[in-house]
Amino acid sequence: MAQPDPDFSAIDHALMARALRLAERGLFTTQPNPRVGCLIAHDGEVVGEGWHQRAGEAHAEVFALYAAGGRARGATAYVTLEPCSHFGRTPPCADAMLEAGIARVVVAAEDPNPEVAGGGLQSLRDAGIRVEAGLMRDAARELNRGFFSRFERGRPWQRVKLAMSLDGRTALANGESKWITGEAARADVQCWRARSSAILTASGTARADNPRLTVRLPDGAEFVPPLRVVLDPRLDALSPQANLLDGSAPTLVLHAPGARAPDERHSRVDLATVDTGADGKLDPRAVLGQLAARGVNELQVEAGPRLCGALLEAGLVDELLLYLAPTVLGDDARPLLHLPPLASLATRRDWRVLDRRMLGVDQRLLLRPAAL
Secondary structure (H helix, E strand, O other): OOOOOOOOOHHHHHHHOOOOHHHHHOOOOOOOOOOOOEEEEEEEEEEEEOOOOOOOOOOHHHHHHHHHHHOOOOOOEEEEEOOOOOOOOOHHHHHHHHHHHHEEEEEEEEEOOOOOOOOOHHHHHHHOEEEOOOOOHHHHHHHOOOHHHHHHOOOOOOEEEEEEEOOOOEEOOOOOOOOOOOOOHHHHHHHHHOOOOOOEEEHHHHHHHOOOOOOOOOOOOOOOOEEEEOOOOOOOOOOOOOOOOOOOOOEEEEEEOOOOOOHHHHHEEEEOOOOEEEEEEEEOHHHHHHHHOOOHHHHEOOOOOHHHHHHOOOOOOOOEEEEOOOOOOOOEEOOOOOOOOOHHHHOOOOOOEEEEEOOOOOOEEEEEEEEE
């Protein structure tokens, strides 16, 4: 079992863990902002707590300070992400802590946004507040892995969702795939969609399946509708009856230079040009860069074996969300991924399993490249 960081007490660890649980409450609602939680405590006694609920509204620190009131003076603030030090849609949280009389600030992770990036911590230190950073940093980064990816790598965290049979097939030869998995697995997918900033598919899937790519959660569940993204180089994938044109969520169609919208149907979506590679296909790195510029943190890919295989081959898949159904579809059924043959087993790509669980009769695996 890992030993506690000697620079932090058991109380510090317990309260930061509570702050992280608070931050998780914003899992579906803070896009494009990070999920952040904050506690205000005196000698281990919590006097105020809060979390960032929606972009454009008060940050976690403000909610916690308001709840603490006058008891914030001389207290310790536990924050899962560095307090902001700049004016955005809300005033700087670092200034709010100074005004409240906070004596000590414990931060899990530094903010990668260059508008903050250490400035919040430095402003607190300059004002004489005791600042300590790094407590449960890995957990805080994991909760906001898309936010960190966007600023540190210039692209969203990319998750590929796939469902397959025991023999590694995703659909019959004629394309029929509804439904390989059961109701519990399909409901689980909706939660992963809800936490995503965008859901991406390719022109072939848009034509064959006519997907909606919307989030369907129980009534009353709050979420920010993910951006629906279609890779459609020639602007010919969406029929006038396409569900992606229904206006139920924002839709972005990325196309090759020189493509022209055939009729008024594309007036119902946002269009943007992406450079192509030598193969005439949209450059996946350029796609990810454009989505990052639009504030996309987590990107969920729901597409066919060609696009998913190409993304994996390019080393752009950060996470595989794989649903395994207890059925077999046969040799003629469609494969999970299209990948080039390996010269030897030594060149294979290994994955590590982060999470494995049963959903009804199906199994869900969450995997990441072994090298990550």
